Amino acid sequence: MANFFEDNNDxxxxxxxxxxxxxxxxxxxxxxxxxxxxxxxxIEDVIDNWREALRIAGEVAAETLFPSxxxxxxxxxxLNPNQTVTLHPLVQANLDRLTQAxxxxxxxxxxxxxxxxxxxxxxxxxxxxxRADCSFMNMFGLQGIADTxxxxxSDEIRDEYLPKFASGEVTGAMxxxxxxxxxxxxxxxxRAEQDADGNWRLNGVKRFxxxxxxxxxxxxxxxxxxxxxxxxxxxxxxxxxxxxRIRHLESKLGIHGSPTCEMVFDNTPCRIIGERQRGLIxxxxxLMNGARLGIAAQSLGVAEAAARxxxxxxxxxxxxxxxxxxxxxxxxxxxxMRIDIEAGRALAYETARICDIENNTNRLLxxxxxxxxADEKKTMKQKSRTLKxxxxxLTPMSKYYCSEMAxxxxxxxxQVMGGSGYMKDYPAExxxxxxxxxxxxxxxxxxxxxxxxxxxxxxxxxxxxxxxxAKTYEDADLEALKARLTAAREELAETIAFAKEQGGLYVxxxxxxxxxxxxxxxxxxxxxxxxxxxxxxxKVAAYFVETRLPRMAMNCAAVKAANTQxxxxxxxxxxxxxx
Amino acid sequence: xxYHCIVLVKQVPDTANITGDAxxxxxxxxxxxxxxxxxxxxxxxxxxxxxxxxxxGGTVTVITMGPPKAADVLRASLYRGADxxxxxxxxxxxxxxxxxTSYILSQAVATVENYDFVFCGRQAIDGDTAQVGPxxxxxxxxxxxxxxxxxxxxxxxxxxxxxxxxGGWEDVETPLPVLVTVIESANTPRPVSxxxxxxxxxxxxxxEFAPDAPEAAEAEAQGDMLEQWGxxxxxxxxxxxxxxxxxxxxxxxxxxxxxxxxxxxxxxxEEGIRGLVHELIEDRTLG
Numbered sequence: 069m070a071n072f073f074e075d076n077n078d079x080x081x082x083x084x085x086x087x088x089x090x091x092x093x094x095x096x097x098x099x100x101x102x103x104x105x106x107x108x109x110x111i112e113d114v115i116d117n118w119r120e121a122l123r124i125a126g127e128v129a130a131e132t133l134f135p136s137x138x139x140x141x142x143x144x145x146x147l148n149p150n151q152t153v154t155l156h157p158l159v160q161a162n163l164d165r166l167t168q169a170x171x172x173x174x175x176x177x178x179x180x181x182x183x184x185x186x187x188x189x190x191x192x193x194x195x196x197x198x199r200a201d202c203s204f205m206n207m208f209g210l211q212g213i214a215d216t217x218x219x220x221x222s223d224e225i226r227d228e229y230l231p232k233f234a235s236g237e238v239t240g241a242m243x244x245x246x247x248x249x250x251x252x253x254x255x256x257x258x259r260a261e262q263d264a265d266g267n268w269r270l271n272g273v274k275r276f277x278x279x280x281x282x283x284x285x286x287x288x289x290x291x292x293x294x295x296x297x298x299x300x301x302x303x304x305x306x307x308x309x310x311x312x313r314i315r316h317l318e319s320k321l322g323i324h325g326s327p328t329c330e331m332v333f334d335n336t337p338c339r340i341i342g343e344r345q346r347g348l349i350x351x352x353x354x355l356m357n358g359a360r361l362g363i364a365a366q367s368l369g370v371a372e373a374a375a376r377x378x379x380x381x382x383x384x385x386x387x388x389x390x391x392x393x394x395x396x397x398x399x400x401x402x403x404x405m406r407i408d409i410e411a412g413r414a415l416a417y418e419t420a421r422i423c424d425i426e427n428n429t430n431r432l433l434x435x436x437x438x439x440x441x442a443d444e445k446k447t448m449k450q451k452s453r454t455l456k457x458x459x460x461x462l463t464p465m466s467k468y469y470c471s472e473m474a475x476x477x478x479x480x481x482x483q484v485m486g487g488s489g490y491m492k493d494y495p496a497e498x499x500x501x502x503x504x505x506x507x508x509x510x511x512x513x514x515x516x517x518x519x520x521x522x523x524x525x526x527x528x529x530x531x532x533x534x535x536x537x538a539k540t541y542e543d544a545d546l547e548a549l550k551a552r553l554t555a556a557r558e559e560l561a562e563t564i565a566f567a568k569e570q571g572g573l574y575v576x577x578x579x580x581x582x583x584x585x586x587x588x589x590x591x592x593x594x595x596x597x598x599x600x601x602x603x604x605x606x607k608v609a610a611y612f613v614e615t616r617l618p619r620m621a622m623n624c625a626a627v628k629a630a631n632t633q634x635x636x637x638x639x640x641x642x643x644x645x646x647x
Numbered sequence: 648x649x650y651h652c653i654v655l656v657k658q659v660p661d662t663a664n665i666t667g668d669a670x671x672x673x674x675x676x677x678x679x680x681x682x683x684x685x686x687x688x689x690x691x692x693x694x695x696x697x698x699x700x701x702x703x704g705g706t707v708t709v710i711t712m713g714p715p716k717a718a719d720v721l722r723a724s725l726y727r728g729a730d731x732x733x734x735x736x737x738x739x740x741x742x743x744x745x746x747x748t749s750y751i752l753s754q755a756v757a758t759v760e761n762y763d764f765v766f767c768g769r770q771a772i773d774g775d776t777a778q779v780g781p782x783x784x785x786x787x788x789x790x791x792x793x794x795x796x797x798x799x800x801x802x803x804x805x806x807x808x809x810x811x812x813x814g815g816w817e818d819v820e821t822p823l824p825v826l827v828t829v830i831e832s833a834n835t836p837r838p839v840s841x842x843x844x845x846x847x848x849x850x851x852x853x854x855e856f857a858p859d860a861p862e863a864a865e866a867e868a869q870g871d872m873l874e875q876w877g878x879x880x881x882x883x884x885x886x887x888x889x890x891x892x893x894x895x896x897x898x899x900x901x902x903x904x905x906x907x908x909x910x911x912x913x914x915x916x917e918e919g920i921r922g923l924v925h926e927l928i929e930d931r932t933l934g
Contacts, residue, residue, distance in 0.1 A: 116848075120844050120845075168840060169838040183841055
């Protein structure tokens with residue numbers, strides 16, 4: 069039987085590479101687990117369970133999701149005349165399969181019927197699902213909604229909803245975007261009003277809502293009409309029902325299996341999550357961080373699918389009397405795709421691992437505060453703050469790098485396949501259409517860069533890298549590569565200082581180049597770490613460092629040129645907008 | 648309430664991945680040389696039983712006959728949703744042909760008692776006889792429905808089932824209990840459930856422990872021990888088991904490669920049919 073976990077050497081390598089014991093100890097220590105009859109017996113058992121969960125996900129992905137993807141893409145979901153949505157029967161069947169496999173409560177505590185897996189393992193599973201059907205990942209990946217309920221809602225709401233998520237009875241939607249509030253969520257206008265009895269109601273229109281037809285809706289709405297910015301927004305939970313109408317199902321470039329809804333709330337009863345006014349600034353930001361990592365995983369999955377297709381094609385397709393993979397230009401493309409995926413995976417999985425440590429540290433602080441000594445508490449609070457800042461940089465870096473990588477890879481896959489790749493005979497064109505959303509939703513690449521550049525300019529990046537630069541490698545080759553990365557980081561630091569001297573606007577203009585440099589150096593270090601455990605990875609690290617450092621030098625040189633014409637000569641360059 | 652389904656499953660050598668030493672000199676299967684898997688059609692039989700449980704309620708008991716290692720298929724069944732699993736294992740059952748096997752299995756089914764359905768895969772990929780299921784039904788004295796295509800409905804003590812009859816189907820109504828053999832097109836087996844894996848992965852049969860191993864007592868105390876029956880537990884007549892109960896003797900195994908290719912068209916007339924029969928007798932396909 070085909071299995072997208074078993075056949076993926078890199079994911080299996082990384083599963084063994086990361087210190088799963090450390091994560092397992094944290095994950096099992098601080099999660100209230102109730103009296104489930106599937107409790108693990110010790111740490112090794114926990115790790116075996118995670119591996120099995122991935123194996124099951126890999127089998128369902130390969131055997132069920134993958135074969136249905138083409139039909140789902142061609143046929144899509146249906147908007148009914150009564151303003152409800154019927155999922156494509158295969159999408160529904162796929163959801164049922166994952167429910168049977170008990171994979172819909174992947175990260176939830178056992179108390180609610182979940183598997184209590186860490187984000188790192190969930191990220192791997194998400195990638196595996198996305199490789200089979202990129203659009204279906206939006207169903208699987210929406211488990212972050214349940215995590216948000218778990219993190220911030222009252223016990224009453226948790227007890228009511230979380231078991232339903234874990235059992236697959238419901239799916240959810242993050243209902244944030246509006247016609248006039250896309251990247252700028254501060255301008256959300258949907259109103260939440262409280263009546264004399266304290267009951268909340270929602271009114272207004274939301275747009276571009278992934279799975280807006282789901283049963284459980286987390287809605288960002290303005291609860292304080294007098295406050296016009298983000299502080300006037302709160303987060304609400306509402307059930308699908310007659311007061312929620314799906315007005316329109318978007319017709320879009322890719323991810324056809326994922327219904328994108330325009331929805332109208334007409335006096336919809338709802339309940340508040342957590343505290344008033346913290347909707348955007350606390351809860352949605354947390355929700356988004358998880359979702360962004362999910363998109364990074366989705367990007368990895370679709371890139372993996374495209375790269376495999378192209379790799380096999382390059383081997384089978386003969387031109388000029390030999391397989392085209394023997395042509396330098398093709399070998400370069402196929403190799404580049406593979407290394408790019410492994411680079412992205414190194415970054416995204418490391419980010420997930422750090423998220424797990426941060427989340428578990430926070431849980432420990434929140435739920436076991438009494439058991440901790442004052443000193444312990446102080447150390448942990450400090451750790452939590454440091455990790456939070458680090459994640460605030462790594463998560464957007466992962467989302468940015470992986471989504472751009474997926475689009476590059478899917479496009480290169482078509483290139484390798486030439487005319488055949490462009491035709492519908494192969495799924496290459498679908499992979500590109502599907503990948504294209506990843507650098508847009510859950511925050512565009514441009515927004516990720518805005519978030520990531522803060523880490524570079526504030527010193528978070530420098531102190532994080534110091535840890536890697538302090539390492540010594542027994543292998544002289546790795547030590548030499550490390551020295552080059554260290555020199556590169558010094559050059560980057562200089563360049564950042566230069567950009568800052570030019571002013572804030574220039575930092576914004578140069579941000580993409582600076583973030584690209586930062587990510588390349590960081591991934592270089594991750595790959596060095598992997599290289600200590602695997603001969604092939606040593607080659608990957610060498611290739612990566614040698615091909616990326618020149619690009620970094622180019623980026624630094626471009627930033628130091630201090631060219632601001634894109635702003636200064638904007639109108640002259642682009643001309644007036646057409647009426 | 649609900650229905651009690653018994654599923655007869657078998658661990659078989661993976662004949663889809665044959666290696667050079669798959670056969671022994673004496674013409675029997677070299678089981679050690681092949682990976683052991685869940686007989687494919689038996690997974691569909693299990694799925695049919697789980698479908699009955701999902702749609703109409705009830706429980707599922709899985710029985711397998713084989714060496715201790717066959718407990719693998721019992722665990723795999725528990726991971727998918729079976730409630731109870733029994734290993735039939737006894738050295739005196741070695742060498743059983745389909746007649747003896749069906750006798751032993753029917754004794755086991757009778758010992759379990761109170762069943763409404765017995766599901767079997769149509770055939771096992773190691774012998775391809777498709778005899779054990781029907782023979783069990785005969786010995787149990789219950790009706791049989793072979794080549795299940797679809798479970799249409801179950802009401803009270805009556806089931807409506809669709810059989811595949813090759814190029815078509817027929818719907819049949821049968822009283823319960825009934826024995827049903829299942830083919831691959833009947834359903835899509837469900838995946839392993841992660842939680843059921845976590846819950847059941849430590850389950851073992853006694854013979855999987857070394858004699859007097861302390862782990863065995865531990866497993867017993869933890870509730871991890873699966874049921875293991877020998878021929879005595881099922882009150883079997885030893886004369887009908889193992890070599891003694893097996894009239895079949897494999898004389899010789901020969902690999903036949905069919906040379907003729909493509910299609911031949913036969914007119915649906917007296918003459919055409921007569922010509923076809925004649926040709927089949929000539930090349931000894933018939934007679």
